[in-house]
Amino acid sequence: MQATEARAPAATREMFYNEALGDALRLEMERDERVIVIGEDIAEHGGAFQVTAGLLDKFGPTRIRQTPISEIGIVGAAVGAALTGLRPVVELMYVDFAGLAMDQIVNQAAQNRFMFGGQARVPMVLRTQGGSGRGNAAQHSKSLEAWFAHIAGLKLVMPSTPADAKGLLTAAVRDNNPVIFLEHKLLYRTKGQVPEGEHLVPLGKADVKREGTDLTIVTWSREVLFSLDAAAKLAEDGIAAEVVDVRTLVPLDRETILGSVRKTHRLLVVHEAIKRGGYGAEIAAMVAEEAFDDLDAPPRRLAGLETPIPYAQHLETTVVPQVDDIVRVAKELVA
Amino acid sequence: MSGIDRATALALYRVMRTIRAFEERATQLFGENKIWGTIHSYAGEEAIAAGVCAHLRDEDWITSTHRGHGHCIAKGADLGKMFAELLGRETGYCRGRGGSMHIADTSKGNLGANGIVGGGIPIATGAALTAKQLGTDQVAVSVFGDGAVKQGTFHESLNLAAIWKLPAVYVCENNQYAESLPVKRAFAVDDIAKRAEGYGMPGMHVDGRDVRAVHAAAGEAVTRARAGKGPTFIVADSYRHEGHYYGDPRKYQTKDEIEGWRKQFDPIADARAWIIAAKLASAADLDAIDREIAAEIDRSVAWADQGPLASPIKLPEDVYASD
Ligand SMILES: Cc1ncc(C[n+]2csc(CCOP(=O)(O)OP(=O)(O)O)c2C)c(N)n1
Ligand SMILES: [Mg+2]
Numbered sequence: 077m078q079a080t081e082a083r084a085p086a087a088t089r090e091m092f093y094n095e096a097l098g099d100a101l102r103l104e105m106e107r108d109e110r111v112i113v114i115g116e117d118i119a120e121h122g123g124a125f126q127v128t129a130g131l132l133d134k135f136g137p138t139r140i141r142q143t144p145i146s147e148i149g150i151v152g153a154a155v156g157a158a159l160t161g162l163r164p165v166v167e168l169m170y171v172d173f174a175g176l177a178m179d180q181i182v183n184q185a186a187q188n189r190f191m192f193g194g195q196a197r198v199p200m201v202l203r204t205q206g207g208s209g210r211g212n213a214a215q216h217s218k219s220l221e222a223w224f225a226h227i228a229g230l231k232l233v234m235p236s237t238p239a240d241a242k243g244l245l246t247a248a249v250r251d252n253n254p255v256i257f258l259e260h261k262l263l264y265r266t267k268g269q270v271p272e273g274e275h276l277v278p279l280g281k282a283d284v285k286r287e288g289t290d291l292t293i294v295t296w297s298r299e300v301l302f303s304l305d306a307a308a309k310l311a312e313d314g315i316a317a318e319v320v321d322v323r324t325l326v327p328l329d330r331e332t333i334l335g336s337v338r339k340t341h342r343l344l345v346v347h348e349a350i351k352r353g354g355y356g357a358e359i360a361a362m363v364a365e366e367a368f369d370d371l372d373a374p375p376r377r378l379a380g381l382e383t384p385i386p387y388a389q390h391l392e393t394t395v396v397p398q399v400d401d402i403v404r405v406a407k408e409l410v411a
Numbered sequence: 412m413s414g415i416d417r418a419t420a421l422a423l424y425r426v427m428r429t430i431r432a433f434e435e436r437a438t439q440l441f442g443e444n445k446i447w448g449t450i451h452s453y454a455g456e457e458a459i460a461a462g463v464c465a466h467l468r469d470e471d472w473i474t475s476t477h478r479g480h481g482h483c484i485a486k487g488a489d490l491g492k493m494f495a496e497l498l499g500r501e502t503g504y505c506r507g508r509g510g511s512m513h514i515a516d517t518s519k520g521n522l523g524a525n526g527i528v529g530g531g532i533p534i535a536t537g538a539a540l541t542a543k544q545l546g547t548d549q550v551a552v553s554v555f556g557d558g559a560v561k562q563g564t565f566h567e568s569l570n571l572a573a574i575w576k577l578p579a580v581y582v583c584e585n586n587q588y589a590e591s592l593p594v595k596r597a598f599a600v601d602d603i604a605k606r607a608e609g610y611g612m613p614g615m616h617v618d619g620r621d622v623r624a625v626h627a628a629a630g631e632a633v634t635r636a637r638a639g640k641g642p643t644f645i646v647a648d649s650y651r652h653e654g655h656y657y658g659d660p661r662k663y664q665t666k667d668e669i670e671g672w673r674k675q676f677d678p679i680a681d682a683r684a685w686i687i688a689a690k691l692a693s694a695a696d697l698d699a700i701d702r703e704i705a706a707e708i709d710r711s712v713a714w715a716d717q718g719p720l721a722s723p724i725k726l727p728e729d730v731y732a733s734d
Contacts, residue, residue, distance in 0.1 A: 146567035149564065159537070190730045195515055
């Protein structure tokens with residue numbers, strides 16, 4: 077109804093990332109009664125990271141459906157519910173637990189549409205969080221996006237800011253495919269301006285978070301924040317880094333990445349996940365295939381070391397890229 | 412005694428006979444190299460699919476297994492589209508993308524066969540959640556083998572269904588084997604149905620050869636589910652006449668066992684004997700049904716065989732919904 081009228085820019089409000097996610101869930105649940113949230117400790121407790129705080133009071137225990145600790149049962153029930161008319165949003169407490177639910181994610185949710193010749197849709201979102209930096213050690217700190225990126229039939233989203241978190245979650249809930257939505261445990265308490273009311277960020281669109289001409293840093297999730305800090309430091313040395321936040325890993329916005337590289341002629345991909353077999357390899361290879369002649373230097377990847385995440389605080393930061401690491405490699409790349 | 416009237420008896424017989432005839436023809440087509448991959452025959456277990464699905468409406472859901480042809484037929488599938496799927500045709504249920512192990516017919520509430528043992532159990536549980544959430548009186552039935560009872564999905568799903576009082580029915584087809592592993596070596600309990608008690612739901616153990624027994628138990632369970640009284644676990648004992656898959660050398664069974672059980676566990680012969688003895692129909696009536704089914708199988712295969720080969724894969728639309 078309002079779509080044809082010129083709209084004033086939406087009012088914004090400062091929100092934490094977890095609040096922005098909760099805001100998206102609240103709005104989508106108000107808009108569509110088929111949207112339900114299911115997961116562990118999401119009711120009175122408000123979720124391990126307080127994303128669903130307050131939703132129980134608004135929507136009651138059938139729509140904020142707290143479950144026992146049964147990862148494959150929960151994800152599978154969401155698949156069945158999605159196939160039959162609901163739009164479930166699952167909260168999986170840690171991405172490290174995805175292994176327990178992987179069959180339902182991979183063999184069921186992702187492949188249903190293809191395998192059954194397009195008879196059904198699986199409109200579900202699997203929200204979970206990963207990443208290191210909080211002393212949670214090896215079983216609660218991984219970055220596993222490459223697992224999901226490799227599966228045909230899943231979409232894969234990793235927002236870095238509160239506004240993107242809200243807009244992308246809204247789009248994910250409205251999507252008719254299974255969407256893996258990976259949050260970062262150290263982003264939940266970051267703040268940013270977030271549009272009030274309905275806010276949609278379409279899946280499959282990257283965002284240039286900082287413009288520059290000397291090199292392109294392609295990154296996602298918490299490393300976007302690190303890359304922006306690095307870009308500010310690089311600017312002090314006269315190096316203009318462009319920071320492309322991929323936001324949606326699948327489908328990938330190839331055009332934005334290629335457009336940026338064609339402008340800067342240099343590519344650095346930064347991610348927290350282990351480098352070997354990481355999604356950065358996909359991006360570097362894609363750029364090499366599509367824009368080799370535009371490159372003035374080989375693409376570089378800066379990513380996690382091939383190790384489980386250690387516990388001790390002073391060790392944890394040594395295994396995933398930090399701001400100074402990005403600055404150093406960027407300088408090598410433009411040298 | 413079973414209280415089954417003539418129409419119901421003949422309907423049950425027709426479904427069972429159709430499943431057997433389908434499996435016999437599928438086996439033949441496989442032998443002629445017209446079917447690719449693998450097929451798992453449901454012959455011998457027909458009474459379970461027939462007896463359970465007789466209580467279901469098109470809007471009710473089932474999830475099925477790798478041995479799924481029988482469930483699919485009992486839920487009302489079109490035989491031509493099933494054969495077309497096995498033959499890799501565009502006109503098949505899944506446009507040749509699924510094959511024997513992945514036939515779904517969502518128009519009849521069949522959410523799909525599953526190549527993952529136990530994979531359908533949580534999905535049916537989720538369908539039952541939909542019914543509960545939307546306040547409909549639909550029921551979801553998950554059918555699975557004795558092998559699936561040992562999967563984590565079974566445990567997690569039955570617990571969820573019980574605490575949420577979902578309109579779900581869990582049907583274990585205990586055909587005595589999970590591939591080559593006999594039930595005796597896979598369970599330390601003598602009666603699998605006892606597990607229900609641990610979840611706080613009724614457990615029923617029936618002779619899966621006897622379509623009347625299956626029909627009665629499933630009737631009770633579906634009625635309970637529809638009335639909002641929660642889930643039921645049914646174990647139906649049975650025996651698969653063929654190997655685990657077409658071509659299975661069956662090294663884990665003796666010839667004596669196979670021949671003896673085949674004779675002893677023939678639900679279709681039993682159903683005929685019952686129907687005739689109860690004077691619900693004559694042998695001639697049943698023979699006439701058999702002939703109709705044979706003709707329908709011929710017609711379905713001929714139709715399937717005329718269908719175009721499955722179209723090339725189109726990306727991303729075959730994999731992702733765009734709307
Ligand atoms: C998760 C999983 N593990 C193993 C297999 C291989 N497999 C296919 S069928 C089967 C036996 C299943 O036995 P049961 O559940 O009793 O069903 P039945 O074949 O007897 O009908 C096995 C082990 C599989 N498909 N999925
Ligand atoms: Mg078995």
